[in-house]
Amino acid sequence: MSFLDVENLTLRIVRGPRILRAVSLSVDQGEVRGLVGESGAGKSMIGKAILGTLPRAIEVVSGRIRLDGTDLQTLSARERRRQIGAQVALIPQDPLTALNPVRRVGPQITNRLVDILGWSKDNAQARALELLDEVHIPDPARVMRAYPHELSGGMRQRILIASAFAAEPKLIIADEPTTALDVTVQKQILRLIKNMQAKHNTALLFVTHDLGVVSKICQSLSVLYAGKVIEDTDTRRFFAGPGHAYSQALLHATPKYTDPDDSLTPVPQQVIDAVEAEVAEFDKGLGA
Amino acid sequence: MSDMIYEIRDLRLSFPDMAHKPLFGAAPRVEVLKGLSFDVPKGEVLGIVGGSGSGKSTLGRAMIRLLEPDSGTIRFEGTDITHAEESALRPLRRKFQMIFQDPMSSLNPRRRVAGIIAGPLRLQGVQDTQSCVLEALDMVGLPRSFARRYPHELSGGQRQRVGIARAVALRPDFILADEIVSGLDVSSQAQVLNLLEQLVKDLGLTLAFISHDLSVIRRLCSRIIVMHRGEIVENAPTVQVFDAPQADYTRELLQSIPLPDPDQVWA
Numbered sequence: 001m002s003f004l005d006v007e008n009l010t011l012r013i014v015r016g017p018r019i020l021r022a023v024s025l026s027v028d029q030g031e032v033r034g035l036v037g038e039s040g041a042g043k044s045m046i047g048k049a050i051l052g053t054l055p056r057a058i059e060v061v062s063g064r065i066r067l068d069g070t071d072l073q074t075l076s077a078r079e080r081r082r083q084i085g086a087q088v089a090l091i092p093q094d095p096l097t098a099l100n101p102v103r104r105v106g107p108q109i110t111n112r113l114v115d116i117l118g119w120s121k122d123n124a125q126a127r128a129l130e131l132l133d134e135v136h137i138p139d140p141a142r143v144m145r146a147y148p149h150e151l152s153g154g155m156r157q158r159i160l161i162a163s164a165f166a167a168e169p170k171l172i173i174a175d176e177p178t179t180a181l182d183v184t185v186q187k188q189i190l191r192l193i194k195n196m197q198a199k200h201n202t203a204l205l206f207v208t209h210d211l212g213v214v215s216k217i218c219q220s221l222s223v224l225y226a227g228k229v230i231e232d233t234d235t236r237r238f239f240a241g242p243g244h245a246y247s248q249a250l251l252h253a254t255p256k257y258t259d260p261d262d263s264l265t266p267v268p269q270q271v272i273d274a275v276e277a278e279v280a281e282f283d284k285g286l287g288a
Numbered sequence: 289m290s291d292m293i294y295e296i297r298d299l300r301l302s303f304p305d306m307a308h309k310p311l312f313g314a315a316p317r318v319e320v321l322k323g324l325s326f327d328v329p330k331g332e333v334l335g336i337v338g339g340s341g342s343g344k345s346t347l348g349r350a351m352i353r354l355l356e357p358d359s360g361t362i363r364f365e366g367t368d369i370t371h372a373e374e375s376a377l378r379p380l381r382r383k384f385q386m387i388f389q390d391p392m393s394s395l396n397p398r399r400r401v402a403g404i405i406a407g408p409l410r411l412q413g414v415q416d417t418q419s420c421v422l423e424a425l426d427m428v429g430l431p432r433s434f435a436r437r438y439p440h441e442l443s444g445g446q447r448q449r450v451g452i453a454r455a456v457a458l459r460p461d462f463i464l465a466d467e468i469v470s471g472l473d474v475s476s477q478a479q480v481l482n483l484l485e486q487l488v489k490d491l492g493l494t495l496a497f498i499s500h501d502l503s504v505i506r507r508l509c510s511r512i513i514v515m516h517r518g519e520i521v522e523n524a525p526t527v528q529v530f531d532a533p534q535a536d537y538t539r540e541l542l543q544s545i546p547l548p549d550p551d552q553v554w555a
């Protein structure tokens with residue numbers, strides 16, 4: 001049994017179209033799974049469904065989410081929040097909007113420990129300092145007193161990584177955590193996430209639209225199109241190809257400076273038509 | 289007549305450093321462009337790459353004189369525009385156009401696509417904007433019916449096409465594109481890059497393409513300038529930048545790009 005099990009999760013806009021279509025995926029303890037797809041495919045909604053932070057406009061039609069074997073739906077709302085808070089953490093895409101601009105960095109890390117896990121302030125403070133050091137932030141005590149805008153983008157992302165690992169979660173959802181960063185900073189941050197994940201044996205669901213990034217840090221991946229998982233495979237097999245025609249097209253669209261001829265090819269219309277038809281066919285099985 | 293679009297010599301530009309402004313008196317200045325020199329020949333597609341904060345956008349804004357340099361010279365088609373007044377710049381503004389990074393904030397959300405594209409045309413006193421707008425939509429491969437849409441009704445890739453249509457509508461000699469594919473999916477990136485490649489060919493444009501990502505510009509650009517902390521650390525033909533980079537920083541940039549290949553050594 002995997003640590004995270006999402007089974008046949010279907011979401012829709014309230015009285016509107018489907019956003020996710022019977023999505024199933026799992027992440028084992030210590031595993032890094034990539035969740036790949038173009039923008040609007042539903043990647044962030046999967047993360048939000050797991051974290052219990054879906055927007056009001058989105059409703060769960062059917063499906064099950066299990067954490068460590070426990071079906072979240074069987075818990076009271078309060079217990080569900082507690083379980084998720086204790087076991088799951090998020091590394092968001094945009095560190096600037098994720099951090100409160102008018103508050104110092106320190107309390108934004110420690111509050112989570114105090115509020116969700118009931119730690120004492122002193123323990124939380126000590127743990128935060130330790131973690132900032134672990135994510136290679138020089139002079140952690142000074143950074144704890146800084147405001148978010150006083151720090152670089154890479155530094156802010158390190159803080160969110162520290163914050164995510166602070167409470168020793170079993171599962172981390174990283175939602176495009178390096179999309180806003182330069183390649184050189186991205187590399188440092190990806191290494192950091194990977195090292196922290198390995199050290200803490202965390203299950204990591206890594207949302208990205210970049211197959212280059214997937215090949216660097218994921219063991220397995222799920223490819224999403226229009227809210228449907230069209231391929232679920234392990235990374236080596238995926239890059240050895242050929243899998244689903246749409247995934248292969250995404251691979252040909254990915255920039256490769258070493259192979260400019262097999263690079264930046266738009267997904268062909270017939271591939272889009274075929275995957276659209278596949279989704280429509282699948283929808284018939286899901287009912288009205 | 290020179291066959292250079294731009295000749296730039298020892299270009300320096302600084303901003304006031306408000307974080308270190310004393311209570312009384314002027315703020316100290318931070319130099320953001322530290323003496324840049326390069327040429328852009330007619331018809332070239334120049335890539336300008338570098339990390340965030342390296343000064344790429346500042347350079348771009350200085351080139352089309354949205355910013356005034358401290359010193360050095362910028363010649364555009366032989367004319368010194370370094371400190372030119374706005375009245376002297378106005379007739380030149382139809383010859384150089386800029387496409388911005390974030391299409392949503394650079395396109396007025398309350399104006400329809402037609403109005404957005406017609407904006408610069410009106411400023412230049414073009415009479416028949418309607419036909420220019422439709423022609424520009426044709427050029428960027430958007431249906432003419434899009435003229436009536438609003439920006440929020442468009443996808444990211446479509447918005448970038450509107451940005452491009454707005455820039456090409458005046459038939460400029462030079463276009464500066466600042467990170468215009470950075471926020472897009474790979475497939476839309478590919479479409480926008482192909483479109484630019486085509487427009488450069490069809491319209492005989494000269495293009496400067498700013499990007500923090502070297503990997504997207506290999507096919508598009510013939511020459512690449514690599515910037516680091518306000519300086520040009522490398523200026524070379526594209527092939528050389530990729531196959532035999534001279535600067536340490538260029539090598540670092542290249543080695544940081546994650547290729548879609550699990551066997552890539554990425555140490």
Ligand SMILES: Nc1ncnc2c1ncn2[C@@H]1O[C@H](COP(=O)(O)OP(=O)(O)O)[C@@H](O)[C@H]1O
Nearest residue numbers: 013019038039040041042043044045046055057
């Ligand atoms: N608050 C919302 N209300 C209604 N629909 C939404 C909302 N947020 C996102 N959506 C829709 O849900 C779909 C999936 O969005 P998302 O999960 O954010 O995609 P991704 O993360 O893959 O880019 C999109 O079609 C998007 O338009």
Ligand SMILES: Nc1ncnc2c1ncn2[C@@H]1O[C@H](COP(=O)(O)OP(=O)(O)O)[C@@H](O)[C@H]1O
Nearest residue numbers: 303304320338339340341342343344345346347
């Ligand atoms: N209007 C401004 N006032 C003060 N500093 C600025 C201004 N615009 C840019 N800077 C600073 O100049 C440097 C270069 O910025 P920019 O040209 O935007 O870099 P890039 O486009 O390469 O990311 C950065 O340190 C930035 O903070």
Ligand SMILES: [Mg+2]
Nearest residue numbers: 043044045175
């Ligand atoms: Mg998302």
Ligand SMILES: [Mg+2]
Nearest residue numbers: 344345346467
């Ligand atoms: Mg910039």
